[in-house]
Amino acid sequence: MLIVVTASAVWLAKTSNRVRKQAAAVKALEQNEAIVQFDESVRAPKWLRNAVGEEYFRSAKSVDFATNRGRKSGTKESKANDETLQYLTSLGHVEELELGNNEDVTDDGLAHLISLKDLSTLYLYRTGVRGPGLEHISQLPKLTSISFSRSPLDDSGLVHLGSMSRLAWARLDYTNVTDAGMVNLKGATALETLSLRRTVITDEGLRHLEGLKHLKSLDMTGTNVTLNGVQRFKKAVPKCNVTVTFGLGVEPNDELLFPPNHVPTATEINARLKELEINGEVKTDTSIPGSPIVSLRLWGCNLSDKSLLTLLEAMPELQQLNLRRGLVGDEFIAGIGGKRIRTLSLRGTRVTDAGLKHLAKLPNLMALYLDETDITDKGLACLHEIKTLSDVSFDDTRTTRDGESKLREALPNW
Template identity: 55%
Template sequence: MRNKLKLRFSLATLLIAVTAASIWLATTSKQARDQEVGVAGVESNEGVVQFETTLDVPDWLRNAVGQEYFRDETTVDFATNQGRQQRTGEPKATDANLRHLESLDSIEILELGNNSDVTDLGLAHLKSLRRLTTVYLYRTGIRGPGLVHLADLPKLEAISLSDTRLDDSGVTHLGRMTRLTWARLDNTKVTDASMSELAKATALKTLTLSNTEITDTGLMHLARLDRLDTLDVRGTGVTFDGVARLKRLLPNCQVTVTFGLGTLPQDESLFVDGYTPSSGEINAKLKELRIDGEVQTDATRPGSPIVTFRLFDSTLSNEVVLDLIEHMPDLEVLNLRRGLVGDDFVKGVGGLRNIKHLSLQATRITDDGLQYLSLLPNLKELILTETDVTDAGLAHLRSLRGVRSITLNSTRVTIGGIEGLRQSLPTCSVSW
C-alpha cells in the first residue's frame, strides 16, 4: 500500500512537473519567437543588438532548445554611422521601425542618437520597455510631447536630448522621472520657464544645459536639486553673480561656466612696444606670469622660426595676443583653447598666411569673426568647439576649399547646417 501511494505521489509530482515545464516552454517559446522577430527587425535596419545570458544551463540543453531561450536583449544601438545605413544611406531608425522594440522588453540601454526621423510619435513604442535605464535621443526630431511615454518607466535614470528641438513643454515630462540622475539638454530650446518643472526631478545629479537660453532666473529654480553635483551652463545667459548665489545654496555642486565669465581681458602687453622677443624670452615670460602656454621653433629651418604657439586658459586680450604673434610670421600651428580672444583677434590673424592648424576652442569667437578665416589660404584644420557659432556662421566656412578638417562640437549649429557645409566642402571632414 505504501509503495502504491509512493508511486501515485511520484506520478502526480511528475505530471505537475511536466505540466509546469510545458507551460513554461510554451510561454517562453512565444516570447522567444516574438523577440527573434524584434531582433530581426532591428538588424534589418543595421541596428546592433547586444545580449546577456540569463540562465546558466548545460551546452547540450542550449543547443537542443536554442540559445534564444536563455538570453535577454540588453542594448540596442541605432546611432553609428551618423544613424545612416551603410548599404542604402537610409535612416537606421524611424518612428515606424521602432515598433520592433516593443517585443524586446529586456532592453536596458537604447541608443537612437543621430536619427533625425525619430520623432515624438515614435516614442510610443518605448513605453513597454520597463527595464530601460538609459536612452540616447540626441540629434533626433524630438520636440517633447512624446516624452510622456517615458515618464513612467520605473528604472529610467539617464536621458540625452542634446541638439534637439526640445522645448519647455517637454521638460514637464522630465520632471516626472523620479529616478532620473543624468540629463543632457544642451543645444535645445529650453528656457527659464521650465526650470521649475525640471527641479521636480529631485534625483538629478548631473545636468547639462549649455547653449540654451537659461539665465539667473532659471538657475535659482535648480537650487531645489539638493543632490546635484555637476551642472554645465556654458554658453547661457547666466552671470557670475547668479552662479555665486547658486553655489551658496549648493556648495557641493561643480558648476561649469563659459570660460572667463565675469572676467575682464588682461590688456597689459607682455613686452615693451617695438621689442622683438626670442622664443626663449616668450616662454620665460609666460612661465613667469604662470600662463599656460609655450612657443616651439623649427630648428631645421634658417633662423629657427617659431612655428607653434599654444595658449590655454588665458585671460589675455585680443590686442595682447596679437602683439605676441606679430613676431611669429612663420607660425603654422595656433592653439588658443579656452581664452578671451574673439572676432577682432581672428581679423588680426589674417596676416599669418602660413597657419595650417587653428584652434579657437572655448573662445569668444562668433559668426561675425568667421568671415576673416578666408584670409588664411593655407588653413587645413579648424577647431571651433564650445563656441557660439551658429548655422549663419557656417556660410563663411563654405569658401574654405583647402580645409580638410572642421570640428564644431558643442556649438549652436544644427544638423541642417552641418549637412549643407558637408555638401559645400565634400573633401573636408566635418565633426559635430
C-alpha cells in the same frame, strides 16, 4: 513526473512565443542597421541548451541606432523613425536604447517604449522629440539616465521629466527649455547630474533648481546665469559642482608683453609667459634656417586681440596656433591673414560667424578647431572656399547637421 513534464511544456510554449517575437523584432531592427546586443548569461543545463537552442536563453539588452550619425550606409536616410520603434515592443528587457542622430523619431514614437520596463538609459539627442511624448515613458520604473541634447525639447517635456523620481542623469544641452520650465524639475529629486549648456536659462531658472539637494554636477556653460545667481545656488546646494563660462568678470588685457618695436626671441617669450603665469609656450624649428618660431600655445589666456596680434608679429613662420579658451574674437582673426598657419585652434573663444570669413586669408590652413564657440551654419558657409582644410571640428556650437553636410560636400579633403 507528470507535473515536471507539464511545467516544462508550458515554459517551452511560453518561451517559444517570446523567442519568436524577439527574433522577428531583431531581424526588423537589424534591417534598419540597428546594433542589437544580448545578455546571454542566463544559466541552464547544457543538455537543455542543446535541445531547444541558445536563443531561448538570451534577451536583447541594448539597441543602438546612432552609429554612422544615424544614417543608413551610403544614404542620408535615418535608421529610425516612429514606425521603426514599434518593433521594440517585443524586446521588453532592453536596458539601454540609443536613438540619437535620428531626427525622424518624434514624440509619437515614444508611445512604443511604454513596455520597456527594464529601460534605464535612453538617448534622444538630435531627434525630433519636443516633449509631450515623454508622458509615455515618465513612469518607466528603472529609467535613470536620459539625453535630449540638440533636440527641440521645450518646457512641455519638463512637466514629465519632473515626475521621474528615479532620474539621476539628464542632458538638456542646446534645447528650447526656459526659466519657466525649470520649476517642473523640482520633482526629479534624485538628479545628480544635470546639463543645461547653451540654453537661455537665467538666474531665475537656476533658483528653481535649489531644491535638488542630490545634485553633484550642474553644467550652465553658455547660459545667461550670473555670478550672483551661481553663488546663491551654491549656498543652497553646496556640494554641487557648477560649470559656467561667463568669466567671472574677466576682460581682455590690452597690455603688450614687450615694448613696441622690440622683436622678442622664443626664449624671451617663454620667460615672459612664465613670469606672468600664463599657460603657454612657443616652439622653434631648428631644421629651418634661423630656427623660427613655428608653434604658439596659449590656453585660457586673457590677452586681447590687439596684444596677441602684436605678439604674432615676431612669428612670421608660425604654423601651429592654439588659443583654447582665450578671450580673442573676430578682430584677431581679421588680423592674422597671410600667415603660414596650418593648424588653428579657437576652442572656447569669442569667435563668431562674422570672424570666420577672414580665415580664407590663410592659404595653408589644414586643421581648424571651433568647438565650444557661438558659430552657426552661416559661419560654416564661410569655410566652403578653404579647400586646403582636411580636419574641421565644431562640437558644442549652434551648427546643424545640414550645415555640416554642406561643408563636407564643399571640402574635398575632409
